[in-house]
Amino acid sequence: MSTTTARASFELQQIEPILSWAGTSGVDVDGLLHRLGIDPGKRRDAPGTRIDLVDYYRIQREIARSFDDLTAQLSERKLLYQTGTFVVTQIQAAATLQDAIRSLASHFNMMHGGRYNYVRQTDRTLTLVVDDSTFPYRFRDDRALTHFVGDALLIKTHALLDSLTGGAAGRGLQRVSLLRNRHDDGNGQLGFWQVPIGYGHAAYELIYDIDIACEPITPAPEVDLTADGIFARVIRHLDGLAPSADVRAFAVRTSDLISDGYETQAAVAQRLDVSVATLRRRLSEEGTSFRDILQESRAERAGLMLSQGISVSQVSDSLGYSDVRAFNRAFKKMRGVSPAAYAKSGVETAQA
Incomplete structure (x- = not known):
């Protein structure tokens, strides 16, 4: 495969069932699209608008975060958002591509x-056969959508x-081998393959x-083994293969980079080339x-970890606070408790 690839894309209407489901389940879909630089009104007025494939993974990441579900609600069987950490840890230990493929297949199963x-x-x-x-796809009766999701999964893998x-x-x-027929509609994402x-x-x-x-x-050094890290790694990889101007707001891009581990202004500015x-x-x-x-990024990550039963001291250490008291003050300022x-409160809600 060559070092550069076509800028693969898809039509916004191809993932409308996913966006609709997320919206009825409590996700601010319009806000999500706006943060990605996509006009939410195009869902209604111009559903054939073409979107860069990399934005599909950005959308997936946002939905996965919202539901604390690694599958981003594409599966009826929920996976905790941090489940991917274990899988990528195993792959990282591989000495060859063969090892990595066998490890991925085994642990994903x-x-x-x-x-x-x-x-x-x-x-x-x-x-590698998938x-x-x-x-248990949530949208398994929608043939076109499941083919798109499968195509995108293969690219992500x-x-x-x-x-x-x-x-x-x-x-x-x-x-590569695909399920879809050669002349099926909605295959712009296949421009990825060389x-x-x-x-x-x-x-x-x-x-x-x-x-x-x-x-x-x-x-690869400095591998972020969180689920956020998995999505970020795929997104960066696709951007590296086919760079394009990032039209998202600076605040959104900064937030993503902080989530990827760039927690100083100098590091973020360098990544944004400013x-x-x-x-x-x-x-x-x-x-x-x-x-x-x-602070918001840390509070969001802290809330997710706390809801998964990780202790306050472990969360404080993981997020790099000087001590637990500093973490307590910062979190209470952001979340009010x-x-x-x-x-x-998270435990009580789960038991209710």
Whole structure:
């Protein structure tokens, strides 16, 4: 696979059932789209508007955060948002692409409670097979949508593998197999692939060269093993393959970078290719500040961890506070209650 790829895209109407479901379940979908630089009115007035594929994963990440569900409500079987940490930890320990693929297949099966992934090997190829024919998709009766979701999942899986194996997956990919027919509508997302595509197969397949799959790899450094990190890694990888101007507000882009681990103004400014002074000015024009965004990001992550039963001291350490008292003060200022009270209210709500 080449080092650059076409700017894959999709029509907004292709994911309307997902957006509608999220909206009726309490997600501020219009606000979500606005933060991504997508005019919410186009859902009604111009549903055929083409959206960069990378924004699909941004939308998925926002919905997953809202529901604390790694599958972003695409599955009827909820997975806790931090479940992905375990899977990526195992992949990170792989010494070859082959190890990474086998580990991913095994642990994703364990997560989802079924044999949806398996590996097939010949003397020339190593194939990751994704068979979602019995997967509990929420929208399984919508053939076009499930095909789009499956296509996007295959892209996400390959992008994650390529990112975590130092580009070995990209160098080794020979072809892919899809369920959809060649002439189906709504296949702009397939512009991502720079290898031959097989259509009308019984399962999805990523087919790699066996020699490259067995070469030693240098794992990517500084891997964020949270679910946010998984989404961020895929998003960055796709942006790196086909860069484009980011039209999102500076506050939104800053928030994403903070979630990705860039927690200083200098680091964020460098990633946005602006000076620290320009970053401050642009955030001020948008009615916020770096400090406010940083505190909100930490409070959001803290609330999620506390709701999952992680202790106050562990959350404080994880978020880099100097001590528990400093964390208590910051959290109470943002949420109006202490971390302990917030955690207790979450437990009581779950038991009600």
